[in-house]
Amino acid sequence: MTKQFKADVLICGAGAAGLTLAIDLARRGISFRLIEKSDGPFHGSRGKGIQPRTQEIFEDLGIIDRIVAAGGLYPPQRKYRDDGSFIESEVSEQTAPTPAEPYHMALMIPQFLTESVMRERLLEFGGRVEFGCELVGLEQDQDGATARLSGPVGEETVRVRYLVGADGGRSFVRHALDIGFQGKTLGVRAVVADIVLTGLDRTAWHRFNDGAMDRQIALCPLAGTELFQLQAPVPLEGEVDLSADGLSAMVAERTGRNDIRIRRVHWASAYQMNARLADRYRDGRAFLIGDAAHIHPPTGGQGFNTSVQDAYNLGWKLAAVIRGASATLLDSYERERRPVAASMLGLATVLLEAAKRGDMRRGREVQQLDIGYPGSPLTLEIPGRLEGPRGGNRAPDAPLRGAAGQPIRLFGLLKGPHWTLLGYQVKRGALSACNGLHIHCIGPGAELVDESEHFRAAYSVSPGDWVLVRPDGYIAALVDFRQIDRLTHFLAEQGLA
Numbered sequence: 017m018t019k020q021f022k023a024d025v026l027i028c029g030a031g032a033a034g035l036t037l038a039i040d041l042a043r044r045g046i047s048f049r050l051i052e053k054s055d056g057p058f059h060g061s062r063g064k065g066i067q068p069r070t071q072e073i074f075e076d077l078g079i080i081d082r083i084v085a086a087g088g089l090y091p092p093q094r095k096y097r098d099d100g101s102f103i104e105s106e107v108s109e110q111t112a113p114t115p116a117e118p119y120h121m122a123l124m125i126p127q128f129l130t131e132s133v134m135r136e137r138l139l140e141f142g143g144r145v146e147f148g149c150e151l152v153g154l155e156q157d158q159d160g161a162t163a164r165l166s167g168p169v170g171e172e173t174v175r176v177r178y179l180v181g182a183d184g185g186r187s188f189v190r191h192a193l194d195i196g197f198q199g200k201t202l203g204v205r206a207v208v209a210d211i212v213l214t215g216l217d218r219t220a221w222h223r224f225n226d227g228a229m230d231r232q233i234a235l236c237p238l239a240g241t242e243l244f245q246l247q248a249p250v251p252l253e254g255e256v257d258l259s260a261d262g263l264s265a266m267v268a269e270r271t272g273r274n275d276i277r278i279r280r281v282h283w284a285s286a287y288q289m290n291a292r293l294a295d296r297y298r299d300g301r302a303f304l305i306g307d308a309a310h311i312h313p314p315t316g317g318q319g320f321n322t323s324v325q326d327a328y329n330l331g332w333k334l335a336a337v338i339r340g341a342s343a344t345l346l347d348s349y350e351r352e353r354r355p356v357a358a359s360m361l362g363l364a365t366v367l368l369e370a371a372k373r374g375d376m377r378r379g380r381e382v383q384q385l386d387i388g389y390p391g392s393p394l395t396l397e398i399p400g401r402l403e404g405p406r407g408g409n410r411a412p413d414a415p416l417r418g419a420a421g422q423p424i425r426l427f428g429l430l431k432g433p434h435w436t437l438l439g440y441q442v443k444r445g446a447l448s449a450c451n452g453l454h455i456h457c458i459g460p461g462a463e464l465v466d467e468s469e470h471f472r473a474a475y476s477v478s479p480g481d482w483v484l485v486r487p488d489g490y491i492a493a494l495v496d497f498r499q500i501d502r503l504t505h506f507l508a509e510q511g512l513a
Contacts, residue, residue: 087125226374404476
């Protein structure tokens with residue numbers, strides 16, 4: 017590290033995306049500053065759904081059990097008829113976990129609780145958020161970025177290797193880089209509020225007037241809190257009374273009930289729904305992640321989860337380049353993540369149209385388990401493979417047994433900042449150990465035993481096959497013993513041999 021840099025990375029914005037990136041860099045020993053222009057943490061529930069793929073990421077980051085303990089599952093939705101009767105149904109398809117997909121249902125946890133858990137994890141790595149510190153100027157050259165910051169002690173100028181804009185839909189970083197933000201306003205304005213109320217039980221997501229955009233209202237108990245989240249479309253123009261009395265009047269008018277009373281408003285917002293995507297995710301040494309790169313309607317719970325996965329994709333690549341890997345590795349960030357955001361924008365918009373009709377059912381399409389990076393430059397493709405996962409696909413989990421007799425999950429072996437190479441019924445010395453690469457052999461007489469054959473089934477492997485898994489849990493290569501030379505060359509290209 018040269019003395020000219022105050023930190024390797026400056027992260028602007030300490031929401032879910034910025035916190036994910038900070039945790040990932042911290043566990044890799046990369047220096048950073050995480051700044052947030054607000055004076056304190058965000059207090060709203062906003063992104064309250066944690067999809068299964070994000071739960072896998074949170075396991076890797078060491079926070080999944082805290083997240084589950086702090087939140088809970090979504091309750092059934094209770095749709096009320098005009099006569100006061102109702103029907104109940106599940107919001108999401110009810111599926112059981114499998115060895116390959118251990119997380120199968122969306123979790124509900126208000127965003128302010130999720131971010132609190134993330135800040136606690138960051139502190140464990142010695143990192144923290146600098147609240148009340150704002151980026152007000154940005155210049156860059158081929159060697160780094162120079163940022164002008166305004167904070168509690170005045171202005172300062174810092175020099176960093178890379179700068180990341182995680183600063184939301186109105187991103188200063190995006191504007192400073194003159195990156196277009198194409199898309200549209202969707203013609204829907206809504207109120208979302210976290211409230212304390214009386215008159216409703218907490219066993220259901222209460223929904224009234226589904227299908228009538230002028231009268232819809234939903235009141236959902238927020239797991240892990242005493243709060244309910246109120247959601248309601250409102251006219252495109254005009255003031256909305258977000259006080260307890262004003263929201264109580266809205267509830268009474270739209271439900272036809274006088275027994276539901278709002279006692280306190282914890283947080284409230286009236287906002288226009290947009291679907292927008294940045295023209296590019298990178299400009300020189302500056303990157304965009306999260307809402308700075310894409311904004312979604314809230315339907316389907318895609319925005320928060322897509323933001324976390326942006327950071328998870330970028331973090332290991334920044335760390336690798338800072339430690340000496342080829343800078344071309346960073347080109348793969350936009351190539352991999354921008355198409356995902358475009359797809360999620362389309363999905364969320366389709367789900368918004370369904371929500372207007374009162375259809376809130378969600379299936380596998382929102383879980384993000386099928387997201388992958390086919391055609392990525394970080395994939396070694398071997399022609400002729402017809403079955404099982406391919407390069408660029410998510411790496412499935414599998415239960416294994418260690419040679420000493422103890423149960424081991426494959427995700428436990430993948431956990432951490434390293435690449436992982438899995439050999440199925442291979443000779444241990446067929447490939448030499450490499451810096452930053454964990455090699456595990458599976459089969460009779462090996463360190464790991466696929467006793468139930470879940471690994472073989474999940475990966476469709478044959479004796480002599482090798483599976484290379486990236487630090488972010490995606491398959492980089494799946495080859496047989498005849499392609500050992502190509503695999504060795506590929507490892508060398510990634511700086512691992």
